[in-house]
Amino acid sequence: METKTILLLSLTLLSHVSLSTSFTPTDNYLVNCGSNATTSFTPTDTRIFGAESTSQGLIFLSKGKSISLKNQNPSPDSPTLYNTARVFTTASSYKFSIKRNGTHLVRLHFSPFKVQGFDLSTAKFSVLVNGNLLLSDFSTKVVVLKEYVIRVDDSALEILFRPVGESSFGYVNAIEVFSAPEDFILDEGAKLVGANGIEVFKNLSSHVFETIHRINVGGSKLVPFNDTMWRTWIPDEDFLVFKSAAKRAFTTRVPNYQSGGASKEIAPENVYMTAQQLNKDINPIQPRFNITWNFPVGSGGVRHLVRLHFCDIVSPSLNMLYFNVYLNEYSADSDFDLSSLTFHVLSSPMYVDYIVDSNDLGVVRVSVGPSAIGGPLKINAILNGVEIMKMINPPGSRSGSKNRTVWIVVGSSIGGFAVLCLIIFVAAISCKCKKKKLKPGRVENEAWTPLRVNGELPAHAIAPQDLSDNTETETDGGDGSSSSEIRNSQVFSQLMNNDGR
Numbered sequence: 060m061e062t063k064t065i066l067l068l069s070l071t072l073l074s075h076v077s078l079s080t081s082f083t084p085t086d087n088y089l090v091n092c093g094s095n096a097t098t099s100f101t102p103t104d105t106r107i108f109g110a111e112s113t114s115q116g117l118i119f120l121s122k123g124k125s126i127s128l129k130n131q132n133p134s135p136d137s138p139t140l141y142n143t144a145r146v147f148t149t150a151s152s153y154k155f156s157i158k159r160n161g162t163h164l165v166r167l168h169f170s171p172f173k174v175q176g177f178d179l180s181t182a183k184f185s186v187l188v189n190g191n192l193l194l195s196d197f198s199t200k201v202v203v204l205k206e207y208v209i210r211v212d213d214s215a216l217e218i219l220f221r222p223v224g225e226s227s228f229g230y231v232n233a234i235e236v237f238s239a240p241e242d243f244i245l246d247e248g249a250k251l252v253g254a255n256g257i258e259v260f261k262n263l264s265s266h267v268f269e270t271i272h273r274i275n276v277g278g279s280k281l282v283p284f285n286d287t288m289w290r291t292w293i294p295d296e297d298f299l300v301f302k303s304a305a306k307r308a309f310t311t312r313v314p315n316y317q318s319g320g321a322s323k324e325i326a327p328e329n330v331y332m333t334a335q336q337l338n339k340d341i342n343p344i345q346p347r348f349n350i351t352w353n354f355p356v357g358s359g360g361v362r363h364l365v366r367l368h369f370c371d372i373v374s375p376s377l378n379m380l381y382f383n384v385y386l387n388e389y390s391a392d393s394d395f396d397l398s399s400l401t402f403h404v405l406s407s408p409m410y411v412d413y414i415v416d417s418n419d420l421g422v423v424r425v426s427v428g429p430s431a432i433g434g435p436l437k438i439n440a441i442l443n444g445v446e447i448m449k450m451i452n453p454p455g456s457r458s459g460s461k462n463r464t465v466w467i468v469v470g471s472s473i474g475g476f477a478v479l480c481l482i483i484f485v486a487a488i489s490c491k492c493k494k495k496k497l498k499p500g501r502v503e504n505e506a507w508t509p510l511r512v513n514g515e516l517p518a519h520a521i522a523p524q525d526l527s528d529n530t531e532t533e534t535d536g537g538d539g540s541s542s543s544e545i546r547n548s549q550v551f552s553q554l555m556n557n558d559g560r
């Protein structure tokens with residue numbers, strides 16, 4: 060009883076705060092490399108990237124053989140952030156002091172230009188973060204944003220740039236390092252899907268991930284401005300194998316985020332407010348087929364984290380939707396029942412983490428299709444969002460660094476607001492711990508669902524919502540072929556090129 064009251068109190072506090080503020084990371088470094096000036100990224104992503112040398116509390120203890128470059132002829136639509144770069148002619152590193160252990164996001168921006176005898180598009184280098192080889196023999200002629208998810212249990216995060224070969228050099232235009240929320244990568248609950256069926260995959264957070272695809276299924280492109288974690292999400296149409304199998308659905312109602320389910324930091328409202336569902340119009344008599352997406356990931360046999368986002372915005376009432384999920388044609392979930400997985404709240408965001416190896420074609424194939432449960436009225440299947448992250452295996456990829464220069468970047472000060480967030484965060488954690496002690500309601504599902512809320516939900520939350528009039532038919536006829544030629548770096552660079560415009 061008492062536990063419940065405390066829980067409710069902290070939840071109320073939490074939801075109040077999440078309404079009025081966005082996420083504030085404990086560690087938060089945004090560096091405008093090679094520049095003395097601070098700048099915002101894009102007109103809508105107004106986060107300030109600090110000057111390397113002086114302001115923003117960034118202090119470099121030493122500098123080695125590195126040069127700062129400024130593009131003399133920047134293209135007018137290139138962000139100011141990309142008009143400078145730091146160039147490393149020997150192995151050199153940035154070091155960021157870390158205040159909070161746990162999962163961090165690292166983003167590296169590369170935008171090659173030509174100046175003072177340096178053609179950045181000819182640079183070739185490797186990048187290691189805390190000893191993990193993340194980029195090897197990297198070179199690019201187009202703008203690339205690389206994003207990594209890495210757990211840090213250390214007082215520092217070191218990013219080492221190591222030129223490949225004697226005459227080569229490395230460079231970077233901008234760096235983001237920030238802490239993710241505590242529950243961003245959960246160690247329990249991931250399903251390893253493969254030829255051996257489904258196995259539990261533990262210790263997820265101890266792996267390093269590289270973001271390959273981030274897709275707002277059935278929706279439009281979302282830019283950092285639309286996302287509390289400053290991510291970019293792109294539409295799914297280009298990945299659909301048969302475009303006409305899918306029909307877009309959207310709602311104008313904001314999703315019912317529940318504690319223990321997905322949060323806005325897991326994915327923003329806009330991801331859950333759109334989906335693709337079965338387009339039963341193409342075969343009303345026999346509407347049992349799959350919607351399939353092919354996501355090119357580069358090479359075959361590589362392990363990936365596939366995070367699928369779901370939110371039932373298509374059903375007029377609860378218990379109307381049962382579907383199957385397949386990854387690379389292996390069954391990943393059968394008779395998936397969003398109503399019970401979200402504790403009987405419609406439009407309630409949740410996600411599932413799957414681990415799967417890419418197939419021989421270097422593709423991760425995601426399918427959803429109707430389950431055999433239920434009559435003709437219950438035939439449907441949905442998907443709201445997809446994230447695909449390559450797992451980078453630390454064993455073997457660790458390698459020492461020699462002849463390097465270390466720059467220490469000392470932490471920026473925490474404002475009063477961040478302290479408030481921290482207090483609330485601690486309250487949330489203690490509230491979580493209390494919840495863990497409660498007995499789970501559906502034991503057989505416990506390992507698989509991110510929703511760990513227990514107890515009754517307020518009556519108003521279960522009111523049926525008629526969302527059916529908000530659905531829209533995909534007018535594009537579709538040609539039935541997939542565009543699987545898109546390369547990873549291109550996908551991300553496209554994001555960057557169009558960003559905020």
Ligand SMILES: *[C@@H]1O[C@H](CO)[C@@H](O)[C@H](O)[C@H]1NC(C)=O
Binds near residue numbers: 093094095127128129
């Ligand atoms: C940054 O400032 C220092 C000292 O004021 C100056 O020597 C250097 O050229 C400046 N660098 C750039 C890229 O403007």
Ligand SMILES: *[C@@H]1O[C@H](CO)[C@@H](O)[C@H](O)[C@H]1NC(C)=O
Binds near residue numbers: 158159160212
């Ligand atoms: C972070 O983890 C390391 C290693 O487990 C530990 O020594 C250190 O005290 C932790 N730091 C914090 C702030 O919890």
Ligand SMILES: *[C@@H]1O[C@H](CO)[C@@H](O)[C@H](O)[C@H]1NC(C)=O
Binds near residue numbers: 262265
């Ligand atoms: C899980 O990760 C920890 C480091 O976070 C590591 O020490 C441990 O060996 C890992 N366990 C397994 C089974 O991989």
Ligand SMILES: *[C@@H]1O[C@H](CO)[C@@H](O)[C@H](O)[C@H]1NC(C)=O
Binds near residue numbers: 281
């Ligand atoms: C995303 O943000 C942009 C501003 O950059 C805004 O114009 C757009 O409407 C937002 N999209 C959604 C779906 O909210």
Ligand SMILES: *[C@@H]1O[C@H](CO)[C@@H](O)[C@H](O)[C@H]1NC(C)=O
Binds near residue numbers: 428
């Ligand atoms: C959906 O795809 C899976 C995996 O390829 C397949 O086993 C299943 O038969 C398909 N379902 C339908 C209704 O086509």
